[in-house]
Amino acid sequence: MSGERSNYHLASFKGNYLEALSLASFGLSHQSMQSGNMGSNFKVMKSSFSTFCSSILYLLHACKRRARSRLSLILSHAFVDTAVIKNFISYIIDEWMHKSLPVAAAIVNVQEGISTIFRLIVVHIADAYVGRFKIVACTTSLYILGLVLLIFVHQSGSFGLFASLLITVGIAGPDPTLKAFLSDHVIKPTEANINNVVNEEKLEACTNLWWRVAWSLGAAISVIILSLYNLNYKIVFIVSAGLMGVAYVLFWSGIFFYHPCRPTGSPLSIVYRVVTVAMLKRHLSYPTDSNEVLLFPHNPLFRFLDKAAIPETSNPDQERQQGRLCTKEEVNRMKKLLALLPMWTSLLVYALAKATGSTFFIEQSDGFDPIEFFGLTLPINAFSTLASLVSFIVSYLFSALIPKRWKENKEKHELVTLWRFGLGMVYSILCCVTASKVDEVRRWNYIHKKIKMSMLWLFPQFTLLGVEGTEA
Numbered sequence: 072m073s074g075e076r077s078n079y080h081l082a083s084f085k086g087n088y089l090e091a092l093s094l095a096s097f098g099l100s101h102q103s104m105q106s107g108n109m110g111s112n113f114k115v116m117k118s119s120f121s122t123f124c125s126s127i128l129y130l131l132h133a134c135k136r137r138a139r140s141r142l143s144l145i146l147s148h149a150f151v152d153t154a155v156i157k158n159f160i161s162y163i164i165d166e167w168m169h170k171s172l173p174v175a176a177a178i179v180n181v182q183e184g185i186s187t188i189f190r191l192i193v194v195h196i197a198d199a200y201v202g203r204f205k206i207v208a209c210t211t212s213l214y215i216l217g218l219v220l221l222i223f224v225h226q227s228g229s230f231g232l233f234a235s236l237l238i239t240v241g242i243a244g245p246d247p248t249l250k251a252f253l254s255d256h257v258i259k260p261t262e263a264n265i266n267n268v269v270n271e272e273k274l275e276a277c278t279n280l281w282w283r284v285a286w287s288l289g290a291a292i293s294v295i296i297l298s299l300y301n302l303n304y305k306i307v308f309i310v311s312a313g314l315m316g317v318a319y320v321l322f323w324s325g326i327f328f329y330h331p332c333r334p335t336g337s338p339l340s341i342v343y344r345v346v347t348v349a350m351l352k353r354h355l356s357y358p359t360d361s362n363e364v365l366l367f368p369h370n371p372l373f374r375f376l377d378k379a380a381i382p383e384t385s386n387p388d389q390e391r392q393q394g395r396l397c398t399k400e401e402v403n404r405m406k407k408l409l410a411l412l413p414m415w416t417s418l419l420v421y422a423l424a425k426a427t428g429s430t431f432f433i434e435q436s437d438g439f440d441p442i443e444f445f446g447l448t449l450p451i452n453a454f455s456t457l458a459s460l461v462s463f464i465v466s467y468l469f470s471a472l473i474p475k476r477w478k479e480n481k482e483k484h485e486l487v488t489l490w491r492f493g494l495g496m497v498y499s500i501l502c503c504v505t506a507s508k509v510d511e512v513r514r515w516n517y518i519h520k521k522i523k524m525s526m527l528w529l530f531p532q533f534t535l536l537g538v539e540g541t542e543a
Contacts, residue, residue, distance in 0.1 A: 141253050141325070142285045144211065147318035148245040149289025151218065151311045154297060156242065157455040160430050166304050167224055167231055176430040182239050183426060189243035191339070199337035203252040204329060207244055211319055214241025218312035222305055254278040255332045283463050290456040298447040338404070345397050345405040348379040352395075355381055373406045417496065421539065424499035428458065428536045432506060432529065438513045439526040451526070454533040461537030495539050502535035 155162075159182075163175040170178070197206040217237030220230045257277050296302070296310070355378050379397040382390055390396035433451055442449040469491070477483040509528050516524055 141249075141256065141322065142281065143318040143321040144207070145245070145249065145253070145282060145285040146289035146292075147315040148211075148214075148249070149286040150293045150314055151214070152242075152245075153290045153293035153452050153456060154307050155218070155221075155311050156238075157429060157452050158433065158450075160433055161451075162304050164434070172431070172434055176434075179430050180426050182235060183429070186239045186242045189240055190247055193243045194247045195337045195339045197248050197251075197334070199334055199340050202332060202334050203248050203255065204326075204332075206248045207252055208322070210241050210244025210248070211315070211322070213237045214244070215312055215315050215319060217241055218308055218315065222308045222312070250278065250282055252332075253282060256329060257281065287460065287463070290459060294450065294453045294456050297450040297452055298444075338408070341397075341401050342405055342408065344394065345376060345379045345401055348395060348397050349376045352378040352381060352383070355383070357381075373409055376402055376405055414492065417492070420496055421499050424502055424536070424539060427503065427506070428533070429455075432532065432536070435506070435510060435513075436526050436529060438510075438517065439524050439528060442526050449526070454526070454529055457530070458533045458537035461534050465538050498535050498539035502532055502539055505535060506532040 160175050160179045163170055163178055164172065168175070168178075193206055193210065197203045214237070217234045217240075220234035220237065224231045224234065254274060257274060297307075302310075353375065357377070380399050380402045382396055384390060387396055391398075432454075436451045436454075473487060477487060509532060513524060513528070516522055
């Protein structure tokens, strides 16, 4: 019965989602026909934004009460990510610092690197201490404050770096913590089954569906608004801060409908504890019973960690309570984590290609003619949305085409995962090669003026960028 109820909710959500999209499209097309000069008419922009807000509220009204607040926050994060973050390098070059392309790319890459580090810190604090709700609320408030400060950068340039730092912290919240918070509330504990055991595969699929739908809607709203109106950066920041502020209020309005989820412990805490206890017990000798010390995997390089599981007294429970003894499972998890370090280094290739997609690919569009689509000029943000859409489609097809028996077989599942990593590396190379060849043609055409080149030339590299993100 719980499975049928979940399928019913998903089916009704899909229908209401499509109806809301139709309402938004009708409102936009109606207003675009009535407006003669859309680029300079702020009233038309305000009216169109109101139509979109009505569509969003209609979508949220169609959802469960406990889902509205979370979906609105995901939608607002997607809007800001597409309208502001994906185009931040252009803002640095054109409006804020007036820096050269290499310097601006370095600033954006440093921001993304710091945001990745903050993600680890944020997830650790959420899982080990305060819980996910407080982290989502805190990072989103800092995100909104950063957007507000960006509005006043022209009046005071000192706001710029501080605002960028706040936005960097805010970016660290959505993907790991907000998505996990959504997963905690997709299915109530009473909806699991008699034993309150949730099917993890179905839970992950349901979470990804809600996340992708809300994120896609937010990105689509951003692209269409930027296509309809030639908004300057200040207006974009105002709209982004306002939309995220409204979503933040809706998020807090659902506080009484969230079921409590206490911190379950962070993997970083296990890492710290195992390493600390192993160093404290480095003077101990290994027991004669190999089953007590030679833990899986049998790697001589990590064998010193086995001492963290060696008891010093005859009362191991007391040692464990004092934090001076680790279980064999904790030591094994630590070793498996360290065994992944060589594979993590190979992800540097993927990170370089991904960083190029949010920096040089964006500025590369300046050398091409804009794309006219039904009388609208598509912004470069549309290609970032394309990459996300391709990533979603390929990921869904990949999961659908893999036989179910392979997913249940641990060895085959690990083999498929390794293949995905390998294909991701290949696609990252193809993506960079394609971008290089396109830029060679652009520079040749800039001199000889033989052909008319539009931004459609960027379609292959952004498509490969989306496929690369899926596999890696």
